[in-house]
Amino acid sequence: MGLDAKVESILLISDKDSIKTELKVFGSMVSKKCMSIFKSYIMSKLENCKYDTNNRLHVYGLLKENFELEEYLLVKSTSRYHLTKFRFALHMLPIERLRYAKPQVKRENRICTLCNQCIGDEFHILMECDHHTLKDLRSKYLSLCYAKMPVMCNMTPRGKFVTLLKGNHELIEYSGQFIAEINALFSSNK
Ligand SMILES: [Zn+2]
Numbered sequence: 001m002g003l004d005a006k007v008e009s010i011l012l013i014s015d016k017d018s019i020k021t022e023l024k025v026f027g028s029m030v031s032k033k034c035m036s037i038f039k040s041y042i043m044s045k046l047e048n049c050k051y052d053t054n055n056r057l058h059v060y061g062l063l064k065e066n067f068e069l070e071e072y073l074l075v076k077s078t079s080r081y082h083l084t085k086f087r088f089a090l091h092m093l094p095i096e097r098l099r100y101a102k103p104q105v106k107r108e109n110r111i112c113t114l115c116n117q118c119i120g121d122e123f124h125i126l127m128e129c130d131h132h133t134l135k136d137l138r139s140k141y142l143s144l145c146y147a148k149m150p151v152m153c154n155m156t157p158r159g160k161f162v163t164l165l166k167g168n169h170e171l172i173e174y175s176g177q178f179i180a181e182i183n184a185l186f187s188s189n190k
Helices: 002-012 016-050 060-061 076-085 095-100 121-130 132-148 148-153 155-167 172-187
Strands: none
Touching: 002 016, 016 060, 060 076, 076 155, 076 172, 121 132, 121 155, 121 172, 132 148, 132 155, 132 172, 148 155, 148 172, 155 172
16 A cells, blocks of 8 residues: 555544554554665665766765675674775775865876876776786785685676675675775875
């Protein structure tokens, strides 16, 4: 029964106790409907972020597939903290740090300060940058991930990037440490 039909049925009841019961059911229906609308609204906004590289939640939009609690949030580890902040673009990479420079630097000019070749965004830093320090870190942590999840070996760089940041409980220690080391590197390389 829809909400309108439910209202109609309540208006026809004359018994006081029956109305109380029906109003309780109606309240529950309204609550579920509101939550459903809210979830759809949030997910549609994130879907838009996925295609907007200038949006701060661009990476989060790529990672968030549903409204459910991410499994990595149940893991008691400092990696949970590092991963959560990174997913929300709370990091020291040029793509975000230069967003808040005065005057603000356009996205195309927020260049990686290690290689000076490409935009210093999350994908470039984690998966692409040729700087020797980043190559070493990437090699170290991806090797550990491959040992835990062999299927990752055959993924595209984009697939590895998403898998690393999704928060799989088997990988969270490695992705969290990888991110922490990258943040430390860019904190000392302003
Ligand atoms: Zn670079």
